[in-house]
Structure formats: structure tokens, C-alpha cells
Amino acid sequence: xxGRARLPGIERGTRHxxxxxxxxxxxxxxxxxxxARIAPCAVHVTGVATDSHDxxxxxxxxxxxxxxxxxxxxxxxAEPGRVTGAFVVKLDATGQLVWQHGDLGFSExxxxxxxxxxxxxxxxxxxxxxxFFRAPVVAVFDPAGGASSDRYEAAAAGSEDGRAVSVVVDAxxxxxxxxxxxxxxxxxxxxxxxxxxxxSRVP
Numbered sequence: 532x533x534g535r536a537r538l539p540g541i542e543r544g545t546r547h548x549x550x551x552x553x554x555x556x557x558x559x560x561x562x563x564x565x566x567a568r569i570a571p572c573a574v575h576v577t578g579v580a581t582d583s584h585d586x587x588x589x590x591x592x593x594x595x596x597x598x599x600x601x602x603x604x605x606x607x608x609a610e611p612g613r614v615t616g617a618f619v620v621k622l623d624a625t626g627q628l629v630w631q632h633g634d635l636g637f638s639e640x641x642x643x644x645x646x647x648x649x650x651x652x653x654x655x656x657x658x659x660x661x662x663f664f665r666a667p668v669v670a671v672f673d674p675a676g677g678a679s680s681d682r683y684e685a686a687a688a689g690s691e692d693g694r695a696v697s698v699v700v701d702a703x704x705x706x707x708x709x710x711x712x713x714x715x716x717x718x719x720x721x722x723x724x725x726x727x728x729x730x731s732r733v734p
Contacts, residue, residue, distance in 0.1 A: 694710065
């Protein structure tokens with residue numbers, strides 16, 4: 532697409548909103564071409580992808596609350612910590628909201644990809660009571676934002692403890708998820724190992 536599209540604001544719930552062209556990281560304020568508003572240590576944008584229509588998909592997670600394109604979402608906490616906060620939004624080529632899921636029901640969205648049919652794949656982690664308190668998550672949405680009825684098991688190798696950290700899609704629509712996982716939960720256990728897991732294409 533020609534030119535630059537300025538995206539609307541994403542910001543933590545706060546009384547002191549920064550200008551839409553600035554983003555705060557590590558206590559300092561930096562300019563941001565996307566125009567997102569993020570308060571320090573509050574919101575993490577971890578993945579950006581585009582589809583065949585130049586729509587933009589953004590994934591990440593928030594630590595307490597977020598004002599996501601005019602709607603406020605608050606993270607929920609339970610033993611052993613924050614259990615929600617992952618989000619994904621889809622914008623058109625002009626930066627207008629197409630759809631959003633401000634509460635995906637798990638604690639981290641660490642990356643996002645789009646397949647040749649414009650399905651959206653979000654990978655991350657949920658909060659659990661074992662290992663290092665995270666379990667990998669793979670979530671798939673159709674182009675309209677509906678959740679896929681197909682199951683994509685994230686515990687394909689090693690123990691069920693770990694996190695999904697990255698995702699890419701090939702030309703046939705299969706997707707590959709990078710995961711950091713424990714081999715076994717009980718200590719002393721071997722160190723965390725890295726896996727790349729291939730999933731068949733979305734139907």
C-alpha cells in the first residue's frame with residue numbers, strides 16, 4: 532500500500548495518556564511510527580503480520596489493563612499469577628478496526644502469523660501451577676475473527692510446560708511454532724529445550 536498508515540492508540544488504562552505518536556518503553560518516551568500509546572511496563576506488542584488485503588494483525592499482552600481501540604479490558608489474577616491479558620486485533624489498510632479479541636483467555640500472546648487463506652494464528656502461553664508456570668498455547672482465528680473449531684495441541688513435544696514464542700506459515704498453509712519447553716516437570720529435570728513444531732494447514 533502507498534504511504535504510511537497511522538494506527539489508532541493502544542494504551543494502558545491511565546489518566547495520563549501520552550500523545551498518539553509516542554510510546555514509552557523502560558521509563559523513557561520514544562517516537563513510534565505506528566502511533567500506538569503504551570505506558571511503561573504495561574502493554575507488550577509482540578507480533579505484527581499482514582494478510583492478502585493489506586490488513587494488519589497485531590498481537591501482544593497487557594500486565595494490568597488496556598484501552599484497546601475504545602474498549603477497556605482488565606487482566607485477571609489467580610494463583611499463581613496473571614491468567615489473562617493476551618490480545619489480538621485486526622486493522623484495515625487505513626488503520627480502522629476490523630475486529631479484536633481483547634481477552635483471549637490466556638496470559639501471553641507472543642507472536643502472530645497469517646496463512647494464505649487469511650486465517651490468523653496466535654501463539655503464546657497460559658498460566659499453570661507446574662514447571663515455570665506457563666504452558667504453550669496455539670490459537671487460530673478465521674478471517675472474520677471467529678475462533679477455529681479445530682484443536683491444535685501445543686504439547687507436541689517435551690512436557691506440557693513451556694511457552695510458544697514464534698510462528699511462521701509456509702506457502703501451503705502449514706505453520707511452524709517455536710516453543711521453549713521443559714523435558715519434565717519434576718526437579719531437578721533437564722534444562723529448557725527449544726522445539727519447532729509443524730502443524731498441518733488450517734482447513
